[in-house]
Amino acid sequence: MSGRKKSSRGSHPTVSPTDEDGAAISLPADMLLPVVRKLSLRCKEVAFRPAHSRLVNLNCTRPHGALQEGELRARASSPEVPETLLTDIVTMVNDSQRLLRRAPDFSLETVFTNAMDLLHSAAFRLNWLDTVAKSCDSAVAYPFTAFRFMGPRPLSSSSAALPADEGVQRCVRTAETIQRILRVFAAASNNSQWQLQHLLFHVVRNEKASVKGLVSVNYNSRHITVCCGLYYYRVDVLDEDGFVADAEILAGRLQAVREHAERTERALFEQKLLPDAREELLAFYQLLGSLTKIDRTECAAVMERLKNSDPANAASLVDIDTGIFTVVLQSLDNKAASARWYRSALVLEEQEETGVLAVRGHSILVHGEDLMDFLTRVFSRDAASDGLSKSGDESFGAGKASTIDGGLPPGVEHLDLWLQWKHRKPMRPYAVAKPAPPAFPLPISQETGLSFVHLCMSAVLAVQQVLTPCTEFPTVLVAFPHRRGGLSAALMYSCEVEAFIRSLCCGSALVERHATKELALKALHSLAKIIDVCFHETYPIYSMAKLLLAEGKATATGACVDNAILGMVDLHVTIGMLGSGKKALDCETCLPLPSRFALTCGAAGRISQKSSVRGPSEATLSCAALKVSEANEASTLGAQLAACIAAKSQELLSLVSNVNPR
Numbered sequence: 280m281s282g283r284k285k286s287s288r289g290s291h292p293t294v295s296p297t298d299e300d301g302a303a304i305s306l307p308a309d310m311l312l313p314v315v316r317k318l319s320l321r322c323k324e325v326a327f328r329p330a331h332s333r334l335v336n337l338n339c340t341r342p343h344g345a346l347q348e349g350e351l352r353a354r355a356s357s358p359e360v361p362e363t364l365l366t367d368i369v370t371m372v373n374d375s376q377r378l379l380r381r382a383p384d385f386s387l388e389t390v391f392t393n394a395m396d397l398l399h400s401a402a403f404r405l406n407w408l409d410t411v412a413k414s415c416d417s418a419v420a421y422p423f424t425a426f427r428f429m430g431p432r433p434l435s436s437s438s439a440a441l442p443a444d445e446g447v448q449r450c451v452r453t454a455e456t457i458q459r460i461l462r463v464f465a466a467a468s469n470n471s472q473w474q475l476q477h478l479l480f481h482v483v484r485n486e487k488a489s490v491k492g493l494v495s496v497n498y499n500s501r502h503i504t505v506c507c508g509l510y511y512y513r514v515d516v517l518d519e520d521g522f523v524a525d526a527e528i529l530a531g532r533l534q535a536v537r538e539h540a541e542r543t544e545r546a547l548f549e550q551k552l553l554p555d556a557r558e559e560l561l562a563f564y565q566l567l568g569s570l571t572k573i574d575r576t577e578c579a580a581v582m583e584r585l586k587n588s589d590p591a592n593a594a595s596l597v598d599i600d601t602g603i604f605t606v607v608l609q610s611l612d613n614k615a616a617s618a619r620w621y622r623s624a625l626v627l628e629e630q631e632e633t634g635v636l637a638v639r640g641h642s643i644l645v646h647g648e649d650l651m652d653f654l655t656r657v658f659s660r661d662a663a664s665d666g667l668s669k670s671g672d673e674s675f676g677a678g679k680a681s682t683i684d685g686g687l688p689p690g691v692e693h694l695d696l697w698l699q700w701k702h703r704k705p706m707r708p709y710a711v712a713k714p715a716p717p718a719f720p721l722p723i724s725q726e727t728g729l730s731f732v733h734l735c736m737s738a739v740l741a742v743q744q745v746l747t748p749c750t751e752f753p754t755v756l757v758a759f760p761h762r763r764g765g766l767s768a769a770l771m772y773s774c775e776v777e778a779f780i781r782s783l784c785c786g787s788a789l790v791e792r793h794a795t796k797e798l799a800l801k802a803l804h805s806l807a808k809i810i811d812v813c814f815h816e817t818y819p820i821y822s823m824a825k826l827l828l829a830e831g832k833a834t835a836t837g838a839c840v841d842n843a844i845l846g847m848v849d850l851h852v853t854i855g856m857l858g859s860g861k862k863a864l865d866c867e868t869c870l871p872l873p874s875r876f877a878l879t880c881g882a883a884g885r886i887s888q889k890s891s892v893r894g895p896s897e898a899t900l901s902c903a904a905l906k907v908s909e910a911n912e913a914s915t916l917g918a919q920l921a922a923c924i925a926a927k928s929q930e931l932l933s934l935v936s937n938v939n940p941r
Contacts, residue, residue: 478644572619739755858885
């Protein structure tokens with residue numbers, strides 16, 4: 280951390296900051312304003328280095344960041360949970376069982392105080408994280424929220440002189456985004472926005488199977504991990520004082536990475552090897568690139584073998600894992616990189632579409648709404664550039680340069696991982712990552728303005744027709760990530776919904792259209808109430824119920840079987856808000872919820888009491904996609920369900936106009 284102190288303005292004719300040796304110096308009045316401006320500018324630009332103690336500095340971008348005693352007490356203490364919480368949990372599960380014509384058999388098996396201790400905020404979050412770590416077999420399987428944005432236009436005037444090559448311009452956009460992420464994070468940290476403290480400098484160690492050691496932190500990092508083609512790279516983005524590199528320098532480094540990856544991969548294919556040997560090498564590099572996508576046991580074994588075989592491998596793995604965040608670049612021929620590192624709390628990825636970037640954040644570290652707010656500031660020109668220009672004499676790279684590797688410029692290093700044949704042979708056949716589940720986008724017309732509650736009702740009708748036998752009920756949950764950890768989820772079924780389904784099954788000969796319309800309005804009103812109450816839950820009742828069962832504090836038989844509230848359900852539906860404006864294109868939310876299918880939606884705007892959208896049921900959708908959650912589910916069944924949901928939504932809109940059902 281720089282030894283210079285930030286001076287404050289005053290009415291005195293002189294100011295006495297401290298120099299590098301700590302001695303006070305006196306400045307005349309005519310020199311006061313330039314000095315204060317320069318010091319103030321430096322405090323805004325610098326990503327301050329941390330001290331050794333986590334309690335002294337919240338993170339590396341908190342300047343002079345000694346926490347006050349009151350802040351420590353506030354963060355250490357945890358509010359007591361209400362005594363009615365256990366009653367609410369039992370009521371939620373048993374009421375859902377009654378709606379599904381099942382016996383309400385969820386009951387507590389321990390004394391009141393023992394159960395309440397388990398639901399205490401700190402204890403609940405740790406137990407929930409432990410459950411997630413045990414259930415997710417790879418880093419890519421952890422719950423996440425991802426947004427797709429149009430990349431920012433370069434702010435630097437000198438970028439206009441760059442060639443109009445698409446690859447160069449792509450590097451400039453990505454470099455500008457990297458710089459904005461670091462600067463906005465610094466501003467958020469300086470403003471004590473605790474909800475973003477885990478967004479950078481954190482990784483999820485997917486080889487762990489428990490909460491112990493699950494999250495790793497390295498606040499002394501000054502580089503990002505870059506994936507391109509088959510390979511990993513280290514790219515410095517901060518100097519030794521914590522200053523952020525200029526966008527032009529970052530763009531040049533990214534372009535060097537792209538060209539180096541292209542040359543290295545071309546050399547691999549041009550080697551005069553037997554075809555089988557070449558294919559084996561390619562499979563090995565693909566294994567290295569998919570370490571965060573394969574099973575955690577296989578991942579741990581490969582990483583351990585790499586570390587033990589060569590100290591250079593161990594050093595490369597440390598550099599990969601200690602990046603501030605991860606950037607995934609497209610290759611020169613616009614192909615997606617094979618190497619991915621999903622352990623980072625934040626992953627920035629170039630998309631095939633020109634200028635489109637995807638940002639992915641681990642939900643166990645940052646809430647989706649907070650990530651959206653952060654990205655809105657990142658991709659806002661004013662927020663990202665306000666007061667953050669560096670003065671001419673403050674250039675990046677004043678510290679020692681990185682190792683030059685194979686023509687790479689200073690600040691860039693190829694993190695090569697390699698095993699000799701004697702080490703690779705016992706590993707064959709190499710572990711392969713599970714294929715991504717198929718997704719089926721739904722046609723969402725911007726003219727009709729389909730609301731979230733209408734799509735949820737259409738999903739219930741489609742599941743009832745496609746997946747549910749005549750003797751069963753559709754088990755469709757609406758689910759939202761909760762700020763306390765875990766999920767809030769509710770069964771989208773009620774007496775009004777059942778009456779509406781029965782009216783549709785009876786046929787128009789027995790039920791008049793106006794009567795069906797009245798039943799539809801009542802069903803939509805009931806469903807909207809279920810959705811909004813679930814979204815605004817003070818505590819994640821669904822996850823707390825599952826935790827009580829897992830810890831033996833409660834028992835249930837029917838509530839845990841398939842097609843029950845706490846078992847494997849047919850479908851779960853969730854929504855992500857894309858914020859105001861048109862910067863976010865769409866979003867994806869992955870929830871740790873057992874279901875055969877998942878329906879993810881996106882809607883413009885924000886949910887608040889002051890805005891026009893006070894609950895998710897009122898949100899007007901801009902995108903939606905159905906995903907097959909279970910690998911053993913046939914993709915043809917997913918396509919059939921997606922088509923049925925789209926058809927039911929059109930039928931419902933023709934019956935009831937898309938107005939607020941309240």
